[in-house]
Amino acid sequence: MTTPPPPESTADSGPGEALRRAIRALPAERTPPADSWAQVQQAMLAAPRDSDAEQPSQRVRTNRRTVRVAMLGMAALLAVVLVSSISRTRRSAGVDPASVLLPEERRDPRVRAVLDETRNWRAASTDSLRSIRWPLEARDAIESALVATETALASARSAVRLDPDDAAARDAIVVLRAKQLLLLQRAMTLLDEI
Amino acid sequence: MRRALELLRSIACLVALVALGTSVLRAQAPTIARGWRVAPAASIKIHAPSGVLEVVGWGRDSVAISGTLAAGETLFGGGSLTGLKLGAEGTATAGQSRLLVRVPIGSRLVVRSGAANVKVRGVTGSVDVGSAAGDVDVSGELESVTVESISGDVHVAATTPSVRARTTRGRLDIAGRIDEAQLTSVSGPVTVSAQPIGRMRIETVDGRVSVRGRLAAAGSLDIETFGGPVHLKFPVDQRAALDLRASGGDIIGRIAVPAGGASFDLGTAVVRNGTTATLSRSIGGGTGAAPPVTVRTFRGRVTVDAFRPRS
Numbered sequence: 463m464t465t466p467p468p469p470e471s472t473a474d475s476g477p478g479e480a481l482r483r484a485i486r487a488l489p490a491e492r493t494p495p496a497d498s499w500a501q502v503q504q505a506m507l508a509a510p511r512d513s514d515a516e517q518p519s520q521r522v523r524t525n526r527r528t529v530r531v532a533m534l535g536m537a538a539l540l541a542v543v544l545v546s547s548i549s550r551t552r553r554s555a556g557v558d559p560a561s562v563l564l565p566e567e568r569r570d571p572r573v574r575a576v577l578d579e580t581r582n583w584r585a586a587s588t589d590s591l592r593s594i595r596w597p598l599e600a601r602d603a604i605e606s607a608l609v610a611t612e613t614a615l616a617s618a619r620s621a622v623r624l625d626p627d628d629a630a631a632r633d634a635i636v637v638l639r640a641k642q643l644l645l646l647q648r649a650m651t652l653l654d655e656i
Numbered sequence: 657m658r659r660a661l662e663l664l665r666s667i668a669c670l671v672a673l674v675a676l677g678t679s680v681l682r683a684q685a686p687t688i689a690r691g692w693r694v695a696p697a698a699s700i701k702i703h704a705p706s707g708v709l710e711v712v713g714w715g716r717d718s719v720a721i722s723g724t725l726a727a728g729e730t731l732f733g734g735g736s737l738t739g740l741k742l743g744a745e746g747t748a749t750a751g752q753s754r755l756l757v758r759v760p761i762g763s764r765l766v767v768r769s770g771a772a773n774v775k776v777r778g779v780t781g782s783v784d785v786g787s788a789a790g791d792v793d794v795s796g797e798l799e800s801v802t803v804e805s806i807s808g809d810v811h812v813a814a815t816t817p818s819v820r821a822r823t824t825r826g827r828l829d830i831a832g833r834i835d836e837a838q839l840t841s842v843s844g845p846v847t848v849s850a851q852p853i854g855r856m857r858i859e860t861v862d863g864r865v866s867v868r869g870r871l872a873a874a875g876s877l878d879i880e881t882f883g884g885p886v887h888l889k890f891p892v893d894q895r896a897a898l899d900l901r902a903s904g905g906d907i908i909g910r911i912a913v914p915a916g917g918a919s920f921d922l923g924t925a926v927v928r929n930g931t932t933a934t935l936s937r938s939i940g941g942g943t944g945a946a947p948p949v950t951v952r953t954f955r956g957r958v959t960v961d962a963f964r965p966r967s
Binding site: 595596597600602603604606617618621625628630631634637638641648649652655656 | 703786804806825862883901903
């Protein structure tokens, strides 16, 4: 058995002063006397636990950094989840659609008709008796079409807000709304026929 | 050697089992064959909830249905000499229906399908097909064609005075000699390769529009999209009065000059006002009024190209 060389005392070394003293007290022989190791063990046990906190090792610092980064990541993830869930909740809770409409849209009877038809569509889709034979692909296509037209409407609306004289954007809003209405009416007629 | 023989024997057993299973399944699918007497121009309505439905015109004054039905579906049918209603009903629990319906050539046909793919050919009367999720394919010389599919693709290759076709996200593929057409989609692409193109109106929200062919002298082309790009391809000697507007998009392409000489970069004739690009210009030679081509798109790009027709 060879005697391990005494560890060099560095600013980062974990054990406390008592341990360092005990190590220094070890004789420079190849095999130390039995009580020397007992002294080292006692000193290690007696070494204060908070010495790491006072002089953290490189490994401890790395671990702490990792934990910190992970916590930051978790916080960011939590924020994203929270924001998306809030927006989802708002959507599902049914933010008043009128709040996003342009003033002329609020006066357009087609908008009311589309909202009514959308409500009818949702009610019909969840009516298992009525919609039992409606293929899922068709339902999905209608939902996608509603999303596509709403996205287009939002785009046209923002164009009008940027330039109130944008006649093309205003025309597009009227046309898209009419398309939505026709889409819902045709889809339900066709689906009820099958 | 023995190992190879064992392997061969195992494969043979497996093939035999699969063949047996398939034949058993086939045997279980109810086979149908039924007929009705009708007038040559009778109105016939066919229902097909799922599977495949093929409707073929024939030179007899009767309707015949044959094929197999999916488990859970049953055949129904009845009516008079002038009107007949038939098809499958019920909900398929296993397998697929495969139906062939023969109808008088001149009958007026109405088909309603849930998820069944529908194919119609050899009929000269009017055809009206509505499908929720199936693909629809109509071909022949027809009095008129009306096709609607919510999520399926629509393919029409016909010689007909009138086509009305509509999809939500399915593909619209129209070819043939068509006098007048109205094609509508939400996000499905619309492709026209009619020869010649008569009076045609195409509307889509986000679908790509491609039109290739000669516009008839008395024809017109009217296209409206929100974000869908538009690609027009005319013969080099096409006469047309272009009226194109891309509000947030662009207009590009190369066309023949009126004198019929070298091609001309369309972009140089485009007038830009803010984000709106417009172009009003006649192309091709000749005198008199040229057929109008009107394109309105809000976000899409308009491309006009020329092709050299095969002689």
